[in-house]
Amino acid sequence: MNAPLVSTPRVEAFFFDADPGTRFSLYHAPDPHRPERGAILYVHPFAEELNRTRRMALLQARRFAALGYAVFQIDLFGCGDSCGDFSAARWDIWKRDLGVALEWLRGRSAGPVQLWGLRLGGLLALDFASSTPVDGIILWQPFMQGRSCINHFLREQLIAQGDNPPPGSPRSTAALRAYLAAHGSIEVGGYALARELAQAVDACDAVALAVPPCPIHWFASGAPAPTRLAASAARLTRRWGERGATVQFHAVDGVPFWNPIEEAECPALLAATSAVFGAEP
Structure with missing residues (x-):
């Protein structure tokens, strides 16, 4: 200490x-x-x-x-x-x-x-x-x-996008998850979530x-x-x-x-x- x-x-x-x-x-x-x-x-x-x-x-x-x-x-x-x-x-x-x-x-x-x-x-x-x-x-x-937590976290990104998200941006938690899987990381509210952490949290029940x-x-x-x-x-x-x-x-x-x-x-x-x-x- x-x-x-x-x-x-x-x-x-x-x-x-x-x-x-x-x-x-x-x-x-x-x-x-x-x-x-x-x-x-x-x-x-x-x-x-x-x-x-x-x-x-x-x-x-x-x-x-x-x-x-x-x-x-x-x-x-x-x-x-x-x-x-x-x-x-x-x-x-x-x-x-x-x-x-x-x-x-x-x-x-x-x-x-x-x-x-x-x-x-x-x-x-x-x-x-x-x-x-x-x-x-x-x-x-x-x-x-754990999967519920990650979904809740990703939904905050959808809320932040509002009713008029930028063209081509993911518009569902499934799309955000696909982006995370493909790119290895996704940023939500200033937090960059790594694919490895998301997978470990998802697996916890x-x-x-x-x-x-x-x-x-x-x-x-x-x-x-x-x-x-x-x-x-x-x-x-x-x-x-x-x-x-x-x-x-x-x-x-x-x-x-x-x-x-x-x-x-x-x-x-x-x-x-x-x-x-x-x-x-």
Whole structure:
């Protein structure tokens, strides 16, 4: 770990060495006046959703810390303030980043360690946990199929083109995917997505993952609460239950704060998550 950029009794911001380069990180120490409950490693969402959701992630990290959890936030390779271009980001590098972060966090906390993933970060957390056991997983509005995330990302390009796209430009996600396959990269909203990363994300499906036998809390927020997802959660609960995992689905009313809405917050999600993880053992 390099020297902290910011250090207070409760928060440290720093870069740590990883392969390749360095990663920006934020560590929230647990409230010393509370019994320590364990540690939580945050796994952020994809591309611009990382920036759109920073405020919500920070607010919840502070709440977790106030409840007695040590919380570690990391910008993965090619993302946020970490080194590397997004065009060079790869799924396996991101999983290696999580491995380094998890080792660092376990050096700080002797308690149970949970992963907390938002959007594609939820699917990445599940994939990582299928080969690196953890004590629990927290999912905030996760993508359960990587292909859905890539399609959502590509649709943003179609929206940006508007009703009068330039002549010859792709006009469907299928056409954008064909362009990506042929050219090896496509730029959407300033993010150059490499074919290799898109293929790895596409191939990831939560149903097929060997999740560890641990508690999984799935929080779904929207306006109104997306109870239609409860059926999907029920199917995964049965599948993952065969491997010893237990799933609890929490539907929450609130705005989709990962969308391009300025400083969108979802107080109900913060309250619901804090209630679950602040409950007495």
